[in-house]
Amino acid sequence: MGADGYYEGMSTLDAFKLALSNDDDNSTTGGVSELYQGYSENILYGLPADVIKFVAYDNFTGGKGKKDISPIDGAVYGAAATAIAQLVTTPLDVLRNRIMAEVSKDDDEVSSSKDLSYFDRIVKIAKEEGIEELFAGSTPRVAKACLSGAIQFATYEETKQKMAQFFIKR
Numbered sequence: 001m002g003a004d005g006y007y008e009g010m011s012t013l014d015a016f017k018l019a020l021s022n023d024d025d026n027s028t029t030g031g032v033s034e035l036y037q038g039y040s041e042n043i044l045y046g047l048p049a050d051v052i053k054f055v056a057y058d059n060f061t062g063g064k065g066k067k068d069i070s071p072i073d074g075a076v077y078g079a080a081a082t083a084i085a086q087l088v089t090t091p092l093d094v095l096r097n098r099i100m101a102e103v104s105k106d107d108d109e110v111s112s113s114k115d116l117s118y119f120d121r122i123v124k125i126a127k128e129e130g131i132e133e134l135f136a137g138s139t140p141r142v143a144k145a146c147l148s149g150a151i152q153f154a155t156y157e158e159t160k161q162k163m164a165q166f167f168i169k170r
Contacts, residue, residue, distance in 0.1 A: 038100035044118060045092040049085045056081035057153060067164070071154040078153025079146040086145035091134035093141065095121055 010018075060077035061069050069077075086093075095118060102114070116124060125133055 038096065041096040041099045045089060045096045048092065049089040052088055053081050053085035053149070056084050067160070069157050071158040071161075074157030075150035075154035078156075079150040082145040082149025082152070083142045086141045087135075087138055090136075090138045090141060091122055091125075094125070094134055094136055098125075 057077055060081060061073075098121075122134065
């Protein structure tokens with residue numbers, strides 16, 4: 001992570017203790033706040049990704065909580081919906097990762113970047129490094145999304161059917 005005191009191979013528990021021990025009244029970069037670095041960026045990325053995923057899945061399945069979707073169909077539709085969502089939100093993920101990896105030292109480039117809005121940061125990346133940089137890592141993200149979306153939505157459809165059967169029998 002590049003922060004003072006952290007080293008490669010440090011255990012999660014030791015890193016947690018170190019972050020909490022850095023808490024002092026004059027610091028905005030240590031202590032509990034350090035544990036939540038990037039939290040708002042996770043929300044900025046995660047919310048649109050989930051909205052796109054569920055709207056796409058709903059459209060693929062015919063909407064209105066359709067009840068007769070097989071787990072196999074759920075897997076296919078879920079894989080596609082999740083892949084689309086991950087591809088579309090890749091620029092937000094690139095931005096999220098960069099913000100979370102910023103070192104909180106007196107580096108002029110980091111300081112000037114922190115003053116920019118999220119939109120301005122994305123525009124800056126596109127202008128300075130090219131549009132393709134906003135989609136860096138999209139291939140493995142989409143591949144992972146296909147697998148996780150298939151599992152998520154197949155499980156959802158199977159569970160939905162089993163729960164319906166359970167309550168109908170009662």
